[in-house]
Amino acid sequence: SAVISQKPSRDICQRGTSLTIQCQVDSQVTMMFWYRQQPGQSLTLIATANQGSEATYESGFVIDKFPISRPNLTFSTLTVSNMSPEDSSIYLCSVLPLGAGELFFGEGSRLTVL
Amino acid sequence: GENVEQHPSTLSVQEGDSAVIKCTYSDSASNYFPWYKQELGKRPQLIIDIRSNVGEKKDQRIAVTLNKTAKHFSLHITETQPEDSAVYFCAAQMGFQKLVFGTGTRLLVSP
Numbered sequence: 001s002a003v004i005s006q007k008p009s010r011d012i013c014q015r016g017t018s019l020t021i022q023c024q025v026d027s028q029v030t031m032m033f034w035y036r037q038q039p040g041q042s043l044t045l046i047a048t049a050n051q052g053s054e055a056t057y058e059s060g061f062v063i064d065k066f067p068i069s070r071p072n073l074t075f076s077t078l079t080v081s082n083m084s085p086e087d088s089s090i091y092l093c094s095v096l097p098l099g100a101g102e103l104f105f106g107e108g109s110r111l112t113v114l
Numbered sequence: 115g116e117n118v119e120q121h122p123s124t125l126s127v128q129e130g131d132s133a134v135i136k137c138t139y140s141d142s143a144s145n146y147f148p149w150y151k152q153e154l155g156k157r158p159q160l161i162i163d164i165r166s167n168v169g170e171k172k173d174q175r176i177a178v179t180l181n182k183t184a185k186h187f188s189l190h191i192t193e194t195q196p197e198d199s200a201v202y203f204c205a206a207q208m209g210f211q212k213l214v215f216g217t218g219t220r221l222l223v224s225p
């Protein structure tokens with residue numbers, strides 16, 4: 001298993017600002033992903049965070065809007081840039097631990113953009 | 115494209131009844147199919163998963179079946195209890211270990 005610490009757990013932000021979400025895992029993991037869950041909706045993959053290189057973004061998501069870092073095997077950040085009310089959502093970090101087949105989720109960061 | 119369809123979107127049952135949720139996926143190369151339960155305000159939690167080398171897997175009151183030919187898999191919950199009430203998501207592994215999720219099923223079990 002993996003223990004995932006995600007910060008902040010929630011925040012209220014002003015339009016046009018940026019916020020960085022941190023994801024720290026207690027053990028080395030092979031894969032780290034960032035998902036978005038809009039109110040009442042399913043989970044949509046934003047990108048795969050690659051260690052030491054640029055993230056791999058899914059269709060509809062771009063680096064300028066959602067820059068991602070992964071400097072090592074246990075830590076990643078997601079920035080939501082130039083926020084608008086449409087960015088109000090829960091952002092979830094998820095990880096695939098070494099030797100495990102199961103994807104684990106952090107508790108999520110609930111962003112409200114005014 | 116990569117997508118997973120899930121039905122029904124809502125399901126109401128009486129305590130003790132069975133519940134069935136169905137999903138279909140698009141990528142014939144997918145070989146891993148987990149099911150997640152998400153309670154209100156909580157993170158998704160894995161409840162059962164199945165790999166493409168088996169057709170069925172059971173864990174107490176929960177079972178999952180897979181039909182690779184039809185690209186379809188289902189979750190079966192027997193003897194439902196009020197604490198089973200939650201949103202359930204199916205998913206299929208596509209590409210390099212990423213999961214694509216279905217649209218979710220809100221299950222309500224009435225006492």
